[in-house]
Amino acid sequence: NVRCLTERVLVIGLGLIGGSLASALRTRGICRTVIGYDRDKDELETGLRLGIVDEAAADLLAAAAQADVIVLAVPVKAIETVLAEILPVLRTETILTDVGSVKGNVVRSAIRLFGCVPNRFIPGHPIAGSEKSGVAAADATLFEHHKVIITPLPQSDSDAVTLIARMWQAVGAQVLQMDVERHDEVLAATSHLPHLLAFSLVDTLAQEQDCNDIFRYAAGGFRDFTRVAASDPTMWHDIGLANKQAILQKIDEFTAGVGRLRKAIETEDSVAMLGIFTRAKAAREHFS
Ligand code: NAD
Structure with missing residues (x-):
């Protein structure tokens, strides 16, 4: 052969x-x-x-x-x-x-x-x-x-x-x-952060009293976004600790980004909101 x-x-x-x-x-x-x-x-x-x-x-x-x-x-x-x-x-x-x-x-x-x-x-x-x-x-x-x-x-x-x-x-x-460092940085951004966000989102919602009711009304977007929260907890525990520094950095960047979005909504800053959504939509369409 x-x-x-x-x-x-x-x-x-x-x-x-x-x-x-x-x-x-x-x-x-x-x-x-x-x-x-x-x-x-x-x-x-x-x-x-x-x-x-x-x-x-x-x-x-x-x-x-x-x-x-x-x-x-x-x-x-x-x-x-x-x-x-x-x-x-x-x-x-x-x-x-x-x-x-x-x-x-x-x-x-x-x-x-x-x-x-x-x-x-x-x-x-x-x-x-x-x-x-x-x-x-x-x-x-x-x-x-x-x-x-x-x-x-x-x-x-x-x-x-x-x-x-x-x-x-x-x-x-x-x-x-x-190279090794670049791999860990890139994967922290494209894989580790999204998995951790999905776990965190589902866990946060699951703490709410009427969570069963909420999940019952979940539509496709919620399912797409949270599919990876059904991944193996031990595997993600290991990854979280093994790539700690790069992941913490991405969590901080993400938190700052959510903070900007929160502020834009709070102050009804449509320019800022539309700026975030338009840039994200263009970037998402570019790589899909
Ligand atoms: P898995 O749980 O399906 O398989 C891991 C296997 O390793 C299990 O059968 C377990 O019994 C065995 N094992 C654990 N400790 C062992 C030991 N000390 N000696 C011998 N066998 C042992 O996990 P998986 O999803 O196949 O992940 C395996 C590796 O692949 C991990 O390092 C993970 O980070 C990596 N990985 C996983 C994915 C994914 O999406 N699941 C993607 C890419 C890379």
Whole structure:
């Protein structure tokens, strides 16, 4: 198979993202064997039963020692734990990557454990997903026509960068490169802030006494805006802390923006109100 890029890919964390990648690699024949590992044996069993992986690893260290490529698809906070676990058995030629939503913390974890970011550790982040989690929600087409950001470091091995980029392209994604800080800033603005606002809005409204009544009358706009508030709370807890500085900065900018809108409404400043809405409408139409 011309598209077969490597032999053994081990996906650690067989949930929504890990399961979707494993399934896409397997169905498209991108590697010889896809091995899954998850600390939740039920998830692993389900992954094997659904044909998402070729093999379920019973022993993480044995599987990691034999893998050509290892994808860390565990929650952001667990990445350092898993890296520490597999560190003793990692071969120098093994290529490592991850799918975590924040990159600065992953790089800091690698530095804590290895002393520096290994040449063959190429951090990555697929900009695809959903509010669902778990392997049962895995979808081999999840990454098609979506972007994946990889954040290689100056010392990164160019063959490893190429292989990880090709792996994502082979599952249908468009690969972009960015530096780690820029990634965390951009994602704080485009993903982390909107998720946190949706959680906060729904939580605020849910405190109101007649909230059931309010939600009953919610229309499409409310549903669109708040869909992501059904995402996994633990995942967003981890992201909130892992990208704390960039997120706080975006929350402050947003708070200032809401403050300007509040003032415009309070003072019935139509020019200011229409200015905000017109600029936002133009910007939204430009990127949609
Ligand atoms: P998920 O909950 O569906 O899957 C995570 C899996 O990791 C679970 O099966 C869990 O049992 C397993 N796990 C947790 N700790 C582990 C450990 N120490 N060792 C082995 N397995 C462990 O979550 P997900 O949505 O697939 O997210 C996985 C990663 O992908 C996260 O880092 C997240 O930031 C990132 N991500 C998620 C999305 C999204 O929309 N869900 C999008 C892009 C990136």
